[in-house]
Amino acid sequence: MPERAPLRTAVPVALLAAGLLLTGCGAPAAKPASVTPPSAAPAPGSTPAATKPAAAAGSLGGAGTACDLPVSFSLAKGWKPKAVEKPEDPEFAELTRQGPAFVRCEVDAKPAGNIGFLRVWTAPKDKGPARAALLAFVKAQDKTSGALYKKTQAGALPAVEAVYTAHSEALDEKKQERAFAVDTPKGPVIVHLGGLDSQEHKEMLPAYELAKQSLKLR
Template structure:
């Protein structure tokens, strides 16, 4: 893999990755026939290569969300080999605490891909029940991102659950280019849960899709 920019590790990852947590706005209506590839590619903003459901999931090598795991969550799902989960604690300092929130969603867990050879995270966000169903929560989550574009929503399934999924791009200030992002959301008795996949750039994002698909296809409500 080509050498990449140095990875900062001196402070909690959730705070250091503020550029991944918080960036632009923009949505489009559901279109069952739409695929991420419909976003016109440019040299600075490569379009998503394929619909998320067409990516083969990684093999399971652990789990997350249940009692005794790194993050106790309203949902549980399988983890890919060498992906390392860590609970996100909300800092007492309000300025830093804001970095663990995006729209109506609160970050509770991140799964680091660096031990598996990629630069990026799978993050789990929860949304209070009074903020509406999964679709509304996901739309508000994306609208809270700075400089997002090419936003495409679709109905899908996460495990046996109905879900809504979004694929979009954001502008990376660090790399001065656009990169791919995606997330899916489900309703739970405790409120919507959003599982988001970012990455240093679009290449890293695509390389991490099998782990994202594993999480989506194995997800259950606890």
Template structure:
């Protein structure tokens, strides 16, 4: 995005908070004689996964007693990501910012100190909202201007989980951007961990922190 650098510095803090995711072609030889000789197999290791699919190194934790946000789950935090509890999320006066579908925002982890514009947010839904996948699907459905929603079964910290990857139309940039979230069941109800971002590039740069949260998650 040519103007991305200027956009990152110009976006108002309030907007960021409220915003609070090759086809291979081959050729065929004309004759058997033109075909290359067979290549002997090698013991080379397969290419590693893209960097954004690998978890960041842990530099803290969230969710347990004494952490910034006490939650039904705990997970590891990436370096310089700053968590903050959301006060009184069930207050109807704040519903536009703190409620989405069946879920209430409980904690947000700011990526700006780590160099990105976006948040990792933790949401909880009441136990009567059904299993984690149903709560996640309702959560995504309640978000404005979503498209291309893909929900799949996965694992978070070895626990059964559901994950949604989708796009949202950004009013600020007048373009689509990627977002994603995963959900797990807990004795206190479903927990949803969501990653947004100013745009798709920011979102992808923050994926290692999201993967760290997903792979290290434990139910408390």
């Protein structure tokens, strides 16, 4: 009988989807959660201002890194990656699957001082190209609105990016999220950035931009 994916690798997925990231035995992360008032939250579908990428302090996806992925990219200082084991396990698929994609790797921002994750998802080739996979990925997330899609670049690769708002049940407010997707020989790859709230999301954007600008096929 194959080894089951540990629940602790799947639980953060559900918590972030609910808008509340916890550490340890349910205690909040060391940094106090900053809550963005609804009036200050970005307008649905708004185009974010350009963000300067963080300095590279590591890499992910290649040989010897924490996650074996179809792509590789640079990591910002303090961000800690961890592979999600056997995400297709039916027992945990409700937590590790979103639309056509399964989460393969979680990069935790808490050691760098923020509450959120950069997550890498993969979808099967037969589910369509990157744009179709990203559309289905966003649609599958609960209570999203104002999604804006645009063509962009991820490293030297053509990509599609979505910027949208999601509803945080825990904070009862809207928060901004985004993701980009690229095609690879193994199928679409989606890199998603959420966060506890819109302020946390904004503070983590340099690490997301670093991943996008440094991304390469393996």
